Amino acid sequence: MSRFAQPQDPVFRELNTSLGFDRRLWPHDVRQSRAHARMLAGAGIISGADRDALLAALDEVEAELAEGRFAFLPDDEDIHMAVERRVTELAGPPGGKLHTARSRNDQVATDVALFTRDAAGTAAAGMEALASTLVDVAERHIDWALPGYTHLQRAQPVYLAHHLLAYVWMLVRDRARMRFVAEATAMLPLGAGALAGVNFATDRGAVAADLGFSGVAPNSIDAVSNRDFVLDYLSAASTCAMHLSRLGAEIVLWASEEFGFVTLSDAWSSGSSIMPQKKNPDAAELLRAKAPRIAAHHSALLGVMHALPLTYNKDLQEDKEHLFDAVDTLELSLAAARGMLATATFHRERMADAASDELIAATDIADLLVRKGVPFRSSHGVVAGLVRLAVDSGRSLSELTDEELREASPELDRATLAEVLDQRSWLESKVSEGGTSLQRVREGLDVARRALEA
Numbered sequence: 308m309s310r311f312a313q314p315q316d317p318v319f320r321e322l323n324t325s326l327g328f329d330r331r332l333w334p335h336d337v338r339q340s341r342a343h344a345r346m347l348a349g350a351g352i353i354s355g356a357d358r359d360a361l362l363a364a365l366d367e368v369e370a371e372l373a374e375g376r377f378a379f380l381p382d383d384e385d386i387h388m389a390v391e392r393r394v395t396e397l398a399g400p401p402g403g404k405l406h407t408a409r410s411r412n413d414q415v416a417t418d419v420a421l422f423t424r425d426a427a428g429t430a431a432a433g434m435e436a437l438a439s440t441l442v443d444v445a446e447r448h449i450d451w452a453l454p455g456y457t458h459l460q461r462a463q464p465v466y467l468a469h470h471l472l473a474y475v476w477m478l479v480r481d482r483a484r485m486r487f488v489a490e491a492t493a494m495l496p497l498g499a500g501a502l503a504g505v506n507f508a509t510d511r512g513a514v515a516a517d518l519g520f521s522g523v524a525p526n527s528i529d530a531v532s533n534r535d536f537v538l539d540y541l542s543a544a545s546t547c548a549m550h551l552s553r554l555g556a557e558i559v560l561w562a563s564e565e566f567g568f569v570t571l572s573d574a575w576s577s578g579s580s581i582m583p584q585k586k587n588p589d590a591a592e593l594l595r596a597k598a599p600r601i602a603a604h605h606s607a608l609l610g611v612m613h614a615l616p617l618t619y620n621k622d623l624q625e626d627k628e629h630l631f632d633a634v635d636t637l638e639l640s641l642a643a644a645r646g647m648l649a650t651a652t653f654h655r656e657r658m659a660d661a662a663s664d665e666l667i668a669a670t671d672i673a674d675l676l677v678r679k680g681v682p683f684r685s686s687h688g689v690v691a692g693l694v695r696l697a698v699d700s701g702r703s704l705s706e707l708t709d710e711e712l713r714e715a716s717p718e719l720d721r722a723t724l725a726e727v728l729d730q731r732s733w734l735e736s737k738v739s740e741g742g743t744s745l746q747r748v749r750e751g752l753d754v755a756r757r758a759l760e761a
Contacts, residue, residue: 323384325384326379326383328627328631329386329624329627330379330389332422333372334369335417336386336414337365337368338421338518339414339418339421340361340365340390343408343409344361344362344405345358345362345513346510347404347407347408350509350510352408352507353401353407357401360398360402361404361405363398364397364402367397368390368397371393377393380392385415387414391406408498409497409498409505410531412499412531412618412619413496413497413498413501413530416496416533417495417496417497417518419534419626419627420496421492421518423488423536424489424519426540426630426634427486427488427492427540427543428489429634430485430543430634430641431482431486431489433637433638434478434481434482434641435482435759437478437648438474438482438755438759440649441471441475441648442472442475442752442759443649444648444651445469445471445748446752449748449749450468450745451466451468451653451658451659452464452465452659452734453470453659453661454662454664455743463737464667464743465734465743466734466743466748467653467658468752469743469747469748469751472751472752474553474554476755479755479758480546484542484543484546484547485543485547487539487543488536488543491539492520492536494520494524494530495511495514495518495522495524496531496533497511497514498514498523498530499524499528499530501531501618502531502532502618503528511523531618532615532623534608534623538612540634541601541605541629541630542605544601544605544636545598545602545604547641548600549602551594551598551641551644552595552598554594555594558571558591558651559591559592559595566657566661567654567657568654568657569651571586571588571590571650571651571652572650575588575590575646575650590647591647594644597640604629604632604633608625608626608629608630611623611626665703665705665728666698669690669691669694669704671727671736672686672690672693673687675723675727676690676718676719679718689716693707693711693715696711705721705728712724
């Protein structure tokens with residue numbers, strides 16, 4: 308007997324079904340169904356014999372799904388109905404008892420929480436692996452100079468190791484965000500029923516312990532309508548993908564003939580269909596492009612959840628495709644970034660030549676004047692005038708005459724300037740904590756390694 312006198316319209320059936328994408332939840336659905344069956348028997352709601360029949364059927368269902376021989380049927384609206392239908396076929400009458408004291412509302416919330424927890428752990432491990440690779444690459448190039456940029460204009464020289472460590476700290480923060488996501492899935496939704504709880508004295512704590520939750524969701528309405536943890540994952544993934552896009556964008560620039568700072572391995576490059584000389588940094592370019600894709604999933608789910616009345620609404624079915632694609636995209640991007648960087652070849656002379664541009668020592672000259680008692684704003688103006696003079700006359704700063712230097716400031720002459728214009732002096736003058744002097748970079752490597760072990 309059915310509530311409905313007419314069959315579903317085929318178009319509505321296609322719109323309504325989620326089996327095409329939520330079938331990947333099956334490991335979690337089987338796992339929580341086992342825990343639920345054990346709890347039902349432990350609470351005296353079903354018999355031990357029923358429990359054993361259900362567990363045996365679930366073992367077979369798991370094997371069929373894992374081996375790709377599970378036969379999905381047209382009436383299987385989602386993975387939950389498919390699993391329950393097959394359990395009933397295998398177990399007989401006890402199969403009809405599996406759904407006692409639960410609803411698909413709390414069931415799907417539990418499956419998605421389990422999936423998100425696992426995905427957050429995998430993402431955190433991927434972030435840590437990429438950060439470790441960056442530390443290794445930094446250590447191999449610890450004293451290789453390159454220009455640091457602001458506004459994509461040469462600004463001040465840094466060591467390549469110092470530059471790469473900036474991405475390590477981005478990833479450390481990304482890992483912390485993913486660890487928070489795992490914590491956000493800590494409360495078990497199962498047992499909330501459709502929205503108001505269930506009519507049985509269930510042991511939700513036993514199910515929580517069985518499934519690795521730290522406790523139970525304290526409010527049944529919130530339990531079935533909560534998808535904050537999915538939004539938390541998408542937010543964390545969006546931020547990490549944005550960091551990867553910045554890394555990818557720099558690699559694209561550095562791999563160009565105009566920069567020539569790095570050559571990517573053939574294994575992480577593509578050719579052209581028409582220009583045989585081309586070696587394109589496609590992996591890095593795709594890191595740029597994947598970031599807005601993940602961010603769009605976050606925005607889209609915020610839109611789904613926006614103004615959604617309590618409790619469960621079918622709108623929540625839209626959480627999965629956004630989550631699943633973001634998970635797959637982030638994991639692939641982290642692995643690609645790691646492989647690309649681990650095999651990249653940096654070009655020391657090309658970077659050093661770019662870092663030897665005397666104009667990027669302007670701040671050091673200004674600081675020299677400050678040490679001689681000139682206020683910084685005044686020294687800034689003096690050096691800006693010298694830069695303008697050098698550029699307008701087609702000379703470098705070291706080619707300015709003593710007269711020109713003294714006219715700008717009595718504290719300057721060619722000999723004094725020569726000391727500052729030594730490239731190593733520019734780099735080693737940044738002695739502040741977190742700076743780019745070699746001693747500080749070595750400290751930074753040690754701090755980064757300790758952070759990754761935490």
